[in-house]
Amino acid sequence: MDIRTQVSTNYGDMATKFADTWKSQVSRLQARFSTAIEEVRMPIEFPVDVPIVYVKKDSIIGVLSFLKTEQGFEYGFLADLTAIDESPAEPRFEIVYNLYSLTSKARIRVKVRLAEGEEISTAVPVWRGADWAEREIFDMFGVKFTGHPDLRRILMADRWEGHPLRKDYPLRGYQVFTDPDPINQSLLD
Amino acid sequence: MKQNETLPSGITIEHDPDDLWSDSRAYVNIGPTHPAMHGAFRMCARLNGETIEKSYCEFGYTHRAKEKLGENRTYHQFVVYTDRLNYCSAIQNNVTYAMAVERLMGIEVPERAIWIRMACAEIARVIDHLVCVGINAVDLGAFSFFLYGFHQREEGYMLIEKLCGARLTTSYTRIGGLMADAPEGWERDVKAWVKKTRATIDEMDTLLTNNKIWKQRTVGVAIFNKEQCMQYSFSGPSARAAGIDADLRRDQPCMFYKDVEFDVPVAQNGDVFDRYAVRMAEIRQSLNLLVQIADKMKKGPIWSEDKRTRIPDKEVVHNTMEGLIHHFKFFMTGFDVPEGEAYTQFEGSNGEAGFYIVSKGNPRAHRMRIRGPSFWHYQGLSPMCQGEKIGDMVAALGSINIIAGEIDR
Numbered sequence: 001m002d003i004r005t006q007v008s009t010n011y012g013d014m015a016t017k018f019a020d021t022w023k024s025q026v027s028r029l030q031a032r033f034s035t036a037i038e039e040v041r042m043p044i045e046f047p048v049d050v051p052i053v054y055v056k057k058d059s060i061i062g063v064l065s066f067l068k069t070e071q072g073f074e075y076g077f078l079a080d081l082t083a084i085d086e087s088p089a090e091p092r093f094e095i096v097y098n099l100y101s102l103t104s105k106a107r108i109r110v111k112v113r114l115a116e117g118e119e120i121s122t123a124v125p126v127w128r129g130a131d132w133a134e135r136e137i138f139d140m141f142g143v144k145f146t147g148h149p150d151l152r153r154i155l156m157a158d159r160w161e162g163h164p165l166r167k168d169y170p171l172r173g174y175q176v177f178t179d180p181d182p183i184n185q186s187l188l189d
Numbered sequence: 190m191k192q193n194e195t196l197p198s199g200i201t202i203e204h205d206p207d208d209l210w211s212d213s214r215a216y217v218n219i220g221p222t223h224p225a226m227h228g229a230f231r232m233c234a235r236l237n238g239e240t241i242e243k244s245y246c247e248f249g250y251t252h253r254a255k256e257k258l259g260e261n262r263t264y265h266q267f268v269v270y271t272d273r274l275n276y277c278s279a280i281q282n283n284v285t286y287a288m289a290v291e292r293l294m295g296i297e298v299p300e301r302a303i304w305i306r307m308a309c310a311e312i313a314r315v316i317d318h319l320v321c322v323g324i325n326a327v328d329l330g331a332f333s334f335f336l337y338g339f340h341q342r343e344e345g346y347m348l349i350e351k352l353c354g355a356r357l358t359t360s361y362t363r364i365g366g367l368m369a370d371a372p373e374g375w376e377r378d379v380k381a382w383v384k385k386t387r388a389t390i391d392e393m394d395t396l397l398t399n400n401k402i403w404k405q406r407t408v409g410v411a412i413f414n415k416e417q418c419m420q421y422s423f424s425g426p427s428a429r430a431a432g433i434d435a436d437l438r439r440d441q442p443c444m445f446y447k448d449v450e451f452d453v454p455v456a457q458n459g460d461v462f463d464r465y466a467v468r469m470a471e472i473r474q475s476l477n478l479l480v481q482i483a484d485k486m487k488k489g490p491i492w493s494e495d496k497r498t499r500i501p502d503k504e505v506v507h508n509t510m511e512g513l514i515h516h517f518k519f520f521m522t523g524f525d526v527p528e529g530e531a532y533t534q535f536e537g538s539n540g541e542a543g544f545y546i547v548s549k550g551n552p553r554a555h556r557m558r559i560r561g562p563s564f565w566h567y568q569g570l571s572p573m574c575q576g577e578k579i580g581d582m583v584a585a586l587g588s589i590n591i592i593a594g595e596i597d598r
Contacts, residue, residue: 005295047529
């Protein structure tokens with residue numbers, strides 16, 4: 001028993017309800033972006049809840065804005081933006097975009113595989129609100145976003161060393177800062 | 190006469206030399222321990238007179254590395270950490286987390302457990318909204334309104350205390366069920382509380398909603414329109430106040446939300462007043478829901494029979510060897526969750542709360558991502574307050590009800 005057991009009280013009907021929608025959407029995506037779509041994992045076939053579309057790094061902004069605005073997709077709500085450290089597997093990182101459509105009520109997930117040290121374009125031009133989520137990914141995983149307006153640490157202090165959610169980050173240790181953090185005037189000019 | 194002045198960074202600012210206050214530019218630091226900041230938040234602003242010209246927000250002062258803990262604790266151990274996410278509606282996080290793990294394991298929870306979970310989620314929603322509107326009002330000087338709400342909130346916590354013995358840090362759900370059954374007559378208590386809360390809400394409504402001062406402080410203040418809400422991923426009451434007709438309980442129903450009736454209140458302007466009005470309307474809807482839930486609750490088991498997640502009964506643990514081993518293995522190594530990944534969402538009090546769990550078939554998650562609505566709402570605070578008065582920032586902050594535990598994680 002895993003996620004493929006369809007429990008009706010726990011979103012069990014999603015996989016059947018949106019099966020056709022997802023199928024046609026995925027084939028349209030593949031027709032439109034052809035080789036930029038590396039792989040698609042459909043529910044039932046794989047133990048996942050919604051289709052996962054693996055996109056090549058360079059086409060991510062094109063795919064995201066297509067998904068956001070194109071008729072029949074309209075995934076206008078960026079539900080979540082995060083990353084996964086898959087080390088020791090290569091490429092190491094996966095950037096995960098969880099999208100939700102307010103019109104069709106369907107969800108879809110877009111992923112990009114990134115190797116250590118690689119950069120990815122920022123999604124801020126598509127969703128202004130991707131700003132902090134990308135800062136969090138930078139803070140926690142050390143993945144850089146090209147073109148991001150203000151890529152600083154967000155949860156950890158600016159002086160912090162290391163990226164806590166990497167799998168090789170030590171579970172114990174201290175970094176103590178005693179002097180205060182003054183107002184950063186350059187951000188206010 | 191207004192003149193344009195160019196700052197060293199190249200931005201041009203309008204400035205009137207005849208107005209005494211027009212060029213009194215100041216850099217102000219608010220928080221992280223300022224009482225109006227509702228937790229450890231910091232906002233740094235450049236003011237022109239009283240107007241916020243530009244600002245930025247900081248947080249992370251209560252960061253406890255919950256996502257890292259999620260990768261290093263078993264699924265059972267992580268339940269207690271979910272209480273401390275949105276601590277205004279702790280029990281709702283328990284429910285969402287339990288659903289997320291059950292979904293990955295394909296566990297079907299017994300009916301009674303689901304009804305109790307729904308009741309918990311709705312009680313938590315009422316409590317959360319009472320806190321939000323109460324504190325929002327007290328920040329603007331309406332103190333008695335706040336006390337009415339807080340009394341009923343305490344009574345609501347009594348109901349939760351009857352379920353699990355705790356008020357704030359509930360840890361009530363278990364994977365596959367609940368820690369304990371609702372006591373005899375709990376449904377009756379819920380209905381009595383609903384009746385009293387309805388009266389209180391009516392009273393609060395007459396006290397504040399049409400109050401002239403309240404309206405002057407809130408109508409047209411800190412507007413965040415539909416387009417901005419979509420750009421900044423606003424969800425829940427804050428999005429509905431701007432006219433986005435979305436409620437996950439209706440649009441993507443889980444549990445038994447299909448079998449109950451409720452309306453989704455939507456406002457149009459997206460200002461502080463609308464956010465307040467939507468929350469007040471939602472409290473009434475949740476109270477209606479609670480009556481329906483209390484009526485539909487039937488006696489029955491509260492824990493799935495699935496041997497993987499069910500903690501063995503003490504009777505079995507103390508008297509049989511197999512039971513003891515099962516108990517030991519459950520708490521020492523935990524249970525394996527089959528390989529897979531899922532993003533499980535629930536319409537929390539403040540908006541879409543979600544757990545994105547990636548499992549590799551181990552007793553510990555490979556990735557435990559927590560999506561707190563406040564994280565996205567807090568991001569909207571700076572653009573929302575741009576051009577507003579500094580005093581209105583406090584109103585805006587209270588109205589989006591950001592919770593430090595959920596942002597910092």
